[in-house]
Amino acid sequence: MDFLLLQQLINGLMLGGVYVMVAVAFTLIIGMLNFLNFTIPALFMFAAVLMWATMTGNLPFGNEALEALFGNANLWIAGIVVSLVVTALISLVVERFTYRYMKAKYGDATEHALPLVSSLGFLIIFEHTVISAWGSDPLQITSPFGNATFTIGKILFSWPQIISLGLSLGIVALLSYIIKSTRLGRALRSIAERPDTATLMGVEVLRIVPVVYVITGLLCAVSGILFTINYTTIDAYVGDTVATVAIAGMVLGGLGNVWGAIVGGLLVGVLEVLSIYIVGADFVKVPIWGLLLLTLVLRPTGLFGHSRIGKGKF
Amino acid sequence: MSGYLESQLIIFCLSTVYAYGVFLPAASGQLNLGAAGFVTLGAYASSWFNAQVGLNLPVAVSIPLSMAFTGAISFLISFPILRTRGVYMVLATFAFAEVVSGLAINMEFLGGAAGMPVEGYISVAVIVPVTFAVILFCFYLMSTRLGLAFRSIHDDESVATLFGVDVRTAKVAAFTLGGMLMGLGGALYGHQYNFIEAQTFNVLLSIYILLYVLLGGTQTAWGPIVGAAFFTIVPEAFRQLANAMDWKWLADSRFIFFGAFIVLMMVFRPEGVVTRTFIDRCKGVLTGRGRARPAGDAAP
Numbered sequence: 001m002d003f004l005l006l007q008q009l010i011n012g013l014m015l016g017g018v019y020v021m022v023a024v025a026f027t028l029i030i031g032m033l034n035f036l037n038f039t040i041p042a043l044f045m046f047a048a049v050l051m052w053a054t055m056t057g058n059l060p061f062g063n064e065a066l067e068a069l070f071g072n073a074n075l076w077i078a079g080i081v082v083s084l085v086v087t088a089l090i091s092l093v094v095e096r097f098t099y100r101y102m103k104a105k106y107g108d109a110t111e112h113a114l115p116l117v118s119s120l121g122f123l124i125i126f127e128h129t130v131i132s133a134w135g136s137d138p139l140q141i142t143s144p145f146g147n148a149t150f151t152i153g154k155i156l157f158s159w160p161q162i163i164s165l166g167l168s169l170g171i172v173a174l175l176s177y178i179i180k181s182t183r184l185g186r187a188l189r190s191i192a193e194r195p196d197t198a199t200l201m202g203v204e205v206l207r208i209v210p211v212v213y214v215i216t217g218l219l220c221a222v223s224g225i226l227f228t229i230n231y232t233t234i235d236a237y238v239g240d241t242v243a244t245v246a247i248a249g250m251v252l253g254g255l256g257n258v259w260g261a262i263v264g265g266l267l268v269g270v271l272e273v274l275s276i277y278i279v280g281a282d283f284v285k286v287p288i289w290g291l292l293l294l295t296l297v298l299r300p301t302g303l304f305g306h307s308r309i310g311k312g313k314f
Numbered sequence: 315m316s317g318y319l320e321s322q323l324i325i326f327c328l329s330t331v332y333a334y335g336v337f338l339p340a341a342s343g344q345l346n347l348g349a350a351g352f353v354t355l356g357a358y359a360s361s362w363f364n365a366q367v368g369l370n371l372p373v374a375v376s377i378p379l380s381m382a383f384t385g386a387i388s389f390l391i392s393f394p395i396l397r398t399r400g401v402y403m404v405l406a407t408f409a410f411a412e413v414v415s416g417l418a419i420n421m422e423f424l425g426g427a428a429g430m431p432v433e434g435y436i437s438v439a440v441i442v443p444v445t446f447a448v449i450l451f452c453f454y455l456m457s458t459r460l461g462l463a464f465r466s467i468h469d470d471e472s473v474a475t476l477f478g479v480d481v482r483t484a485k486v487a488a489f490t491l492g493g494m495l496m497g498l499g500g501a502l503y504g505h506q507y508n509f510i511e512a513q514t515f516n517v518l519l520s521i522y523i524l525l526y527v528l529l530g531g532t533q534t535a536w537g538p539i540v541g542a543a544f545f546t547i548v549p550e551a552f553r554q555l556a557n558a559m560d561w562k563w564l565a566d567s568r569f570i571f572f573g574a575f576i577v578l579m580m581v582f583r584p585e586g587v588v589t590r591t592f593i594d595r596c597k598g599v600l601t602g603r604g605r606a607r608p609a610g611d612a613a614p
Contacts, residue, residue, distance in 0.1 A: 036401055038521075101581045113345060114584050116404070117528050120521055121576030124569055132566035240517060244412070251405055285416030292409040297394040300402050 003154045008277045009270060010155060014230070016269020017165035021223035022246035023253070023261040024172050025216040031256030032192045032212050036247075038119040039094050042126035043217050045239030046090065047083040047224035049130050052139045052234060054079035060133070076144040076229070083221050091217030094122055095210045103206075123239075130236040138235045141228060164226040169262070171222065175215070176258045188212065192256070245272060248292040254302030263303060320438055326546040327438075327445040328503055333526040333538035334452045335496030340524075340532045341456065342464035342488040343471065344396070347404045349496055349523040350515040351411030352384055356497025357504040357515070358424055359383045361432040364505070367423070373434035377501045381494045388493025392486045411520055418512040429511030436505040444502065448495060449539060455491070456535045464488055468532065529579055531586020540587050548572065 022044060029037040050059075055075050057063045059082070070078040098115040148159040179185040187208050190198040199205050227242065228234055249268040253260025268288055275287045295302060332349055339346045360380035362368040371379065391410060398406045419427050455461050463484040466474040475481050504510045522545065530541025552568035555561070579587075 030401060034401065036404055097577050097581060113528055114580050116345075117525065118577050118580040120525060121573045121580070123521075123573075124576065125573030128567065128569035128573065132570065244408075244517060247405065248409070251409075255401065283416070283420055285412055286420065289409045289412035289416060293406065293413055296398055296402060296406040296409060300398055 005274075005277070007155050008273050010157065012270030012273035013266055014158075014161040014165055014269070015273055016249075016266035017161075017168040018223050018227050018230075018242065019246045019249050019269050020172060020262050020265030021168045021219045022243055023250040023265040024175065024258055025219040026243075026247060026250045027253075027256055027258060027261040028175075028212060028216050028219075030250075032188060033099065033115070033209070035098075035115040035119075037098070037216070038116070038243075039098070039122040039126075040216065040220050041239030041243035042123045043087050043090065043094075043220040043239075044224040044227075044242060045130065045234070045236065046126050047087050047221035048228045048234045048238060049134065049139065049236070050083040050086055051076075051079040051225050051228045052141050053134070054082050055141050055144070056139075058134065073144075080225055083225055084218060087217045087221035088214050091213040092210055094119070094217075095213040097122070099209055099213075100206065127236050127239075134236075136236050138233050140233050143229060143232055145229070158230075160226075160229050164230060167226070168223065171219070172258065172262055175219075179258065184208070184211070245288060248288050251292050252295055252302055254304040257302070257304045260302055260304035322546065322550060324438055324441055324506060326542060327441045328499055328506075329523070329526060329542040329546055330445055330539055331448050331499035331502065332496055332523045333530070333542045334448055335492045335494075335499060336523050336527045337452065337532065337535070337538040338455075338464070338488045338492035338495070339485075340527050341461075341468055341535075342485055343468040344485065344489065345404050345524065346407045346489075346492065347520050347524055348407030348409075348411035350517065350520040351407075351414035352388065352493045352496035353500035353503070353519065354411075354414050354418055354512055354515040355387055356380050356384045356500030357510045358418055358430065358500075359497065360501030361430055361504045361510060362424065364432065364434045366433065373436055373505055376434065377498065377505070380501045381498045384497025384500070385490050385494035388497075389486065389490045392489040392493075396482070396485050396489065408517075408520070411515075411517075415512045415515060425511070427512075429509055429513075432504045432508045432510060434505050435508060436502065438506075441502055441506060444498070448498070449535075452538075453535045460484060460487060465533075525576065529576065529586055531588040533585060533590045534588055534593055536588040536593065537586050544587070548575075 022040060025040050026037065029035065029040070053059045054063075054066060055078075057067070057075075059066070066078040066082070067075065098118045143160070145160050150157055150159070179188055187198070187203045190201060190203050191205055191208060195205055223242075224239075227238070245268050246265060249264035249266075250261050251264070252267055253262070253264030271288055271291070272284055275284050332353060335352065336346050336349050357380075360373075360376045363371050363376035363379050364373055369376070395403065395406045395410070418424055424430050456464070463474065463479045463481075466477070466479055467481055467484055471481060500515070526541035526545050527538050528541075529544065530537035530539070549568055549572060552571065553565060556565035556568065
């Protein structure tokens, strides 16, 4: 096999690692609450921008304190901490407005397009917060790990990318274990099955759902942070770009299926890099979205999904 | 009319036409998040029909022809897309828009990524009457038997089937007519600004058009026009206020307030600004016959 092609395959898998976590976040919300959560791109972008702001001393306040606490060389650790904490808090606010108030008022929050529209509102809020605070131009960091690479044969690997791929697969495997084998996971699956029955069976739905939001928020944050470290350039719309491809990956794998999202995420990553390599950057949308459209029409359940999600609900 | 007002009026008219294109499927219970794809089709089709290197037709022919073209494409894809429901339908229309934009960028005879200059020009004096005609058409359509069928499918599809409504035909009709209207909007856009590029018709455009409709309300034909007016006027009003008061923070952050408004709107008035009960009440107040119907429309 041509080694350049092999190199592209490796790069695709690395990029896929970023998509995997975003796709898993989407799939968790769709599987549990049956709606397409557009705050996920917003949280991804916000975490990435916070990482940038902390590392370059552009936070609105607290720059000196963080620098004193972590030291100048370790500001990337401060960035990770700030991004994770802020994203988790934001996820709780988002949960209030996309799920809790609707459920309190209208019984079933997952009916109709309400959560979808609210999450689009949040997307607008966060993108414009970033634009009005830091502008819409590309924001750049210098990677804290420099040019840490090694080669096997002729293939070039970069340490941060390897670590992120491992980290994202590890986190998702852990998540999959939690869903399958713990008490929390059983509660999650019962809510996904039927929220009302879950309540009757003693599952505290209003305490579990925020947990789902925080988990998905943290997944987005971790992948946003890894994206910033690996690709060093971000902007206010990076969430849209990444999330649309991640959505394609999620659908390919099957909605509501964590392992499907992993396979789908890696697949679209490889597909994207290969189609840039073979036909050129402008063409990249056609294979990914064409494949998605075909999947939806021919086999809406994707590779591993089950058919019960999305029946008559938005 | 000043240039500023005229440009705002044009944006409002185009938004309204797009919004009615999404409204027709939404009134029959289908969410279309692929508006940008249909707008792209209409814009490129009309400009190619009109261009000298293309078919070299006058604008008065190329615009209806592009509507027919977009309508034909919508009709063809409505069959596979209407097999999907709910979240899947949102995703399928979304994917359709991305495929269209990807193809448009890669077609060299349409200018590719550099965009395409449009030859024929139409002024605001054409756009306003056309928009008015679209609005009248949609009000008329919602008052016919077909419009009633849309409403019944929106409220409960199984019951509509039991009462003998041909659900599939009605849905295909809504989707195709909606596609035609969005194609018309795209054609108007191209001939007004004399330049189109696929990147303008992006995901955000689809999202905004869907928001016009859902915030305006899908129950009556008033919804899209109220939503589009709101989305055009409020950010501009914020900007004027910021200029007048010299509040720089407001000029920068007006969209943040706007997003917050959308979120709050879903909490307090989830069926949109204009609902059937709201219309009935207005009529009651106007004719002096008191409240027409008790409250309770908010819960689905």
